[in-house]
Amino acid sequence: MADLLLDRPPRLVDALQAWSHRLGPEAVLTSNAALAEVQTATFATTHRVHAVLRPRSREEVQASVRIADEYAIPLYPVSAGKNWGFGSSVPSRDGCVVLHLGRLNRIVAYDEDLAYVTVEPGVTQGQLHEFLRQRGGRLWLDASGSTPESSLIGNVAERGVGFTPYADHFSHVCDLEVVLPGGEYIRTGFGRFDGAAAAAVHRYGVGPALDGLFAQSGLGIITRMTLWLMPAPEAFQACYFNLADDGHLDAVIGALRSLKLDGTLRGAVHLYNTASVLTSYTQFPYAATKGSMPIEADVYRRLCQKWDLAAWHGSVGMYGSRNQVHEARRRVRKALAGHVSKLEFLDDRRLRLSRLLQWPYRRLTGRNLSEIIQATLPGYGLLRGVPTDTPSRRTYWRKHGMPPADVNPDRDRCGFIWCTSAVPLVGHHVRAVVDTARAVLSAHQFEPQVSLNLITDRCAYCMIAIVYDRDMPRADLRASRCHAQLNDELRHRGYYPYRLGVQDGQPLVGDDPYGGLLRKLKDAIDPNDILATDRYV
Numbered sequence: 361m362a363d364l365l366l367d368r369p370p371r372l373v374d375a376l377q378a379w380s381h382r383l384g385p386e387a388v389l390t391s392n393a394a395l396a397e398v399q400t401a402t403f404a405t406t407h408r409v410h411a412v413l414r415p416r417s418r419e420e421v422q423a424s425v426r427i428a429d430e431y432a433i434p435l436y437p438v439s440a441g442k443n444w445g446f447g448s449s450v451p452s453r454d455g456c457v458v459l460h461l462g463r464l465n466r467i468v469a470y471d472e473d474l475a476y477v478t479v480e481p482g483v484t485q486g487q488l489h490e491f492l493r494q495r496g497g498r499l500w501l502d503a504s505g506s507t508p509e510s511s512l513i514g515n516v517a518e519r520g521v522g523f524t525p526y527a528d529h530f531s532h533v534c535d536l537e538v539v540l541p542g543g544e545y546i547r548t549g550f551g552r553f554d555g556a557a558a559a560a561v562h563r564y565g566v567g568p569a570l571d572g573l574f575a576q577s578g579l580g581i582i583t584r585m586t587l588w589l590m591p592a593p594e595a596f597q598a599c600y601f602n603l604a605d606d607g608h609l610d611a612v613i614g615a616l617r618s619l620k621l622d623g624t625l626r627g628a629v630h631l632y633n634t635a636s637v638l639t640s641y642t643q644f645p646y647a648a649t650k651g652s653m654p655i656e657a658d659v660y661r662r663l664c665q666k667w668d669l670a671a672w673h674g675s676v677g678m679y680g681s682r683n684q685v686h687e688a689r690r691r692v693r694k695a696l697a698g699h700v701s702k703l704e705f706l707d708d709r710r711l712r713l714s715r716l717l718q719w720p721y722r723r724l725t726g727r728n729l730s731e732i733i734q735a736t737l738p739g740y741g742l743l744r745g746v747p748t749d750t751p752s753r754r755t756y757w758r759k760h761g762m763p764p765a766d767v768n769p770d771r772d773r774c775g776f777i778w779c780t781s782a783v784p785l786v787g788h789h790v791r792a793v794v795d796t797a798r799a800v801l802s803a804h805q806f807e808p809q810v811s812l813n814l815i816t817d818r819c820a821y822c823m824i825a826i827v828y829d830r831d832m833p834r835a836d837l838r839a840s841r842c843h844a845q846l847n848d849e850l851r852h853r854g855y856y857p858y859r860l861g862v863q864d865g866q867p868l869v870g871d872d873p874y875g876g877l878l879r880k881l882k883d884a885i886d887p888n889d890i891l892a893t894d895r896y897v
C-alpha cells in the first residue's frame with residue numbers, strides 16, 4: 361500500500377492508515393484491480409474511488425464510519441454491488457471510499473413458524489434459497505430477476521421487486537439495524553426496545569416509524585434486517601398468455617387490475633414486449649442486419665416467426681390451496697377471454713408429463729419439447745422464488761459472442777441502462793409510457809425493450825432497458841443521451857421513475873418544502889456529509 365499512498369492527499373493517507381490499523385490491512389483494498397472493479401458499471405461513469413473497505417462485523421462498520429467522519433472522507437455502501445443497470449458498485453460522487461459489506465454474510469435468525477429470516481447485507485438471494493432448500497423448502501423467498509449473487513439487503517435498500525405475492529420487497533421487511541453517519545447504530549420498529557418479543561414480526565413498533573428513511577436515501581448503512589418469507593403454498597400454477605398486438609393492452613390491463621384488486625392474482629404479473637423476450641432467446645442478429653441498428657422490420661418479422669413471438673408475453677404465478685388455484689384459473693380464463701391469443705397453465709405435474717412425452721412429441725411434431733422446457737424453467741422458478749442467472753444473460757444482447765457461464769456485465773463491457781416509470785394500472789397510462797419508450801429508443805437506434813411489472817394492485821413499474829455494446833464507438837454516449845431524453849419525456853408527461861440510476865444524482869430533490877425537509881434530515885443525520893452523498897438525497 362505504501363507506494364500508492366504517495367500520490368494521495370495527507371487526510372486520505374491518515375484515514376487509510378487508521379482503517380488498516382482497525383480492520384486489518386487485508387480489509388483495505390487499494391490495488392488498481394480492486395478499484396477498477398468498483399469504478400465499472402454497465403454504462404459510462406467518471407467517479408473515481410480511493411479505496412474499498414471490507415469490514416466483517418457491525419462493529420467494524422461503525423469503526424469505518426467513525427474514521428471516515430473524523431477525516432471527512434465520503435463513504436459509499438454497497439452490499440454485493442450487483443446493481444446492474446443502475447450503477448453497479450460505482451458511487452454517486454467522485455472521490456469516495458466504497459464500503460463493501462459482502463463479508464457480513466450471516467443468516468442470523470430463522471423462524472419457520474413465524475416465517476421470517478434475519479440476514480446481514482452480504483447474504484445473497486442464492487445463499488438464502490439454498491438455506492431454505494436444505495430446510496425442506498417449506499418457506500420461499502421472493503427472488504428478483506437479478507443474479508443469485510445479488511444481495512437481499514442491497515435490493516431492499518433500493519426498494520427492489522420480484523415475482524411472488526411478496527414481490528414488493530420493502531413491504532416485507534422490518535427491524536432494520538442501521539449504522540448512522542456518526543457511527544452509532546439504531547434498530548427500527550420494536551427492535552429498539554430491549555427484549556421486545558414482536559421485533560421480527562411487526563413493521564412499525566410504536567411512535568413514528570423510521571424504516572422508510574433508510575431505503576433509497578443513503579441516510580444510514582443497513583447492517584441487518586428481518587425479511588418475511590412466504591409459506592410454500594399447497595398448490596402453485598404458472599399462467600402464461602400472449603397479446604397479438606397493442607390493441608389489446610387496454611382491455612388486458614383492465615382485466616388484470618380487476619383480478620389483482622379482487623385478490624384472484626396475488627403474485628406480480630409481468631408483461632414483456634417482443635423486443636425484450638427476443639433477448640432471452642438469442643442475440644443481436646448482426647449477420648442478418650448487416651450491422652444496421654436497430655433490427656429492420658423484415659428481419660424482426662422473421663425472428664418473431666422463428667421464435668413464435670407475440671406483441672406481449674405475460675406471466676404470473678397463482679398460489680393457494682388446490683381449490684383457490686383452481687378458482688383463480690377459472691377467473692383468469694374468463695377475464696382474459698377474447699383479449700389474449702394464447703393462455704396456458706403450467707405446474708409440476710405438467711412439467712413431469714412433458715418430460716416423459718418429449719420424444720413422442722418430437723417424432724409427431726418435429727418440435728424440440730426439451731428445448732422449450734429448458735427455456736421455460738428459469739422463469740417458472742422465479743415465480744416460486746428460485747433465483748437464476750438467466751435474465752442477466754440478456755445484458756449480452758448486442759455483444760458479439762455468447763454470454764459466458766459466469767455472467768458479469770460489468771467485466772464484459774455489456775451496455776445496460778434501466779429507465780423506470782411508475783404507471784397507474786390504466787390502459788391509456790400504460791400505452792403513453794410504452795409509446796414514449798418506443799419512440800425515444802428507436803430514434804436512438806436501440807430496440808425498445810419494455811416490460812411491465814404489476815407489483816401492486818394499482819400501479820405498474822414500466823422497466824425500459826437500453827441495451828448496447830460498450831465496445832462500439834460512441835455507444836456509451838448515445839445510450840446516455842437516450843436515457844436522459846427518455847427520463848425527461850416521461851417526467852414531462854407525469855411518469856416519474858420509481859428508482860434512480862447512480863448517474864441521475866438527486867434531480868428529484870427540488871426547492872419545495874419536501875426537498876427542504878429532506879435536506880434538513882440529511883444535515884441533521886449526516887452533518888459532515890460523508891455518506892452516499894448525491895444518492896437520492
Ligand SMILES: Cc1cc2nc3c(=O)[nH]c(=O)nc-3n(C[C@H](O)[C@H](O)[C@H](O)COP(=O)(O)OP(=O)(O)OC[C@H]3O[C@@H](n4cnc5c(N)ncnc54)[C@H](O)[C@@H]3O)c2cc1C
Nearest residue numbers: 439440441442443444504505506510511514515520521582
Ligand atoms: C437483467 C437484469 C434483471 C434484473 N432484475 C431485477 C428485478 O427483478 N428486481 C430488482 O429489484 N432488480 C433487478 N435488477 C437490478 C439489480 O441487479 C438488482 O436490484 C440487485 O438486487 C441490486 O444489486 P445488489 O442486490 O447487489 O445491491 P447493491 O449493489 O449492493 O446495492 C444497491 C444500492 O443500494 C444501496 N445500498 C446497498 N447496500 C446498502 C446498505 N447495506 N445500507 C444502505 N444502502 C445500501 C447503495 O446505494 C447501493 O448502490 C436486474 C438487473 C438486470 C441487469
